[in-house]
Amino acid sequence: DQQVKQNSPSLSVQEGRISILNCDYTNSMFDYFLWYKKYPAEGPTFLISISSIKDKNEDGRFTVFLNKSAKHLSLHIVPSQPGDSAVYFCAASAVGGADGLTFGKGTHLIIQP
Amino acid sequence: EAQVTQNPRYLITVTGKKLTVTCSQNMNHEYMSWYRQDPGLGLRQIYYSMNVEVTDKGDVPEGYKVSRKEKRNFPLILESPSPNQTSLYFCASSAGTGGTRPQHFGDGTRLSIL
Numbered sequence: 001d002q003q004v005k006q007n008s009p010s011l012s013v014q015e016g017r018i019s020i021l022n023c024d025y026t027n028s029m030f031d032y033f034l035w036y037k038k039y040p041a042e043g044p045t046f047l048i049s050i051s052s053i054k055d056k057n058e059d060g061r062f063t064v065f066l067n068k069s070a071k072h073l074s075l076h077i078v079p080s081q082p083g084d085s086a087v088y089f090c091a092a093s094a095v096g097g098a099d100g101l102t103f104g105k106g107t108h109l110i111i112q113p
Numbered sequence: 114e115a116q117v118t119q120n121p122r123y124l125i126t127v128t129g130k131k132l133t134v135t136c137s138q139n140m141n142h143e144y145m146s147w148y149r150q151d152p153g154l155g156l157r158q159i160y161y162s163m164n165v166e167v168t169d170k171g172d173v174p175e176g177y178k179v180s181r182k183e184k185r186n187f188p189l190i191l192e193s194p195s196p197n198q199t200s201l202y203f204c205a206s207s208a209g210t211g212g213t214r215p216q217h218f219g220d221g222t223r224l225s226i227l
Contacts, residue, residue, distance in 0.1 A: 006155075009153075034215060036218075041221070042221070043117070043218030043220045044203070045218070049213075051213075093210070100144070100146050100158060100161050100205075101158075102158075103148075103155045103157070105154060105155035106155050106156075
């Protein structure tokens with residue numbers, strides 16, 4: 001049973017426009033959500049996170065929105081730049097969870113010039 | 114520089130030949146874990162460790178062993194590798210569990226088991 005779902009394997013966006021990456025989850029015990037970015041031949045790197053007590057967190061061009069009632073979060077990148085082309089993983093951790101993060105399958109974002 | 118170092122980065126070997134992938138972190142992190150990444154499946158946790166001498170199974174532990182004798186090192190051991198363990202492996206560390214302490218990942222080890 002997949003607890004964190006990223007239903008779009010890939011997304012193509014024109015440079016300068018907004019990129020919106022989506023993530024759904026099923027476990028209501030998740031209390032923290034993170035986005036990681038991964039380039040080929042490198043490990044994932046932390047991008048931005050949000051606590052379940054918030055509905056929005058912003059860091060420069062990156063904003064994460066959380067809709068707890070819908071069990072949905074999204075990552076907005078504005079404006080999109082060529083260096084944003086990467087695989088983005090949504091991840092979640094549970095209240096009191098000792099076993100770390102549960103990851104989605106990832107979305108490959110391609111920024112078109 | 115804060116980092117998680119994995120070795121080797123690439124390895125091609127044969128079924129049944131024991132191998133170890135080393136992982137070392139220089140951030141004095143208590144929490145370490147191993148993931149494997151497979152096409153269409155994302156990152157799945159193999160084992161994790163909350164501190165020295167404390168390890169536990171993740172989602173896909175079958176065929177793997179780990180040890181945590183020192184805080185900085187967390188090797189992944191495949192006693193008798195099989196082709197279905199061909200994958201991209203990542204080691205990660207963090208100051209603690211939970212999302213408030215994001216995990217730092219190594220650059221990965223690509224294993225091919227023939």
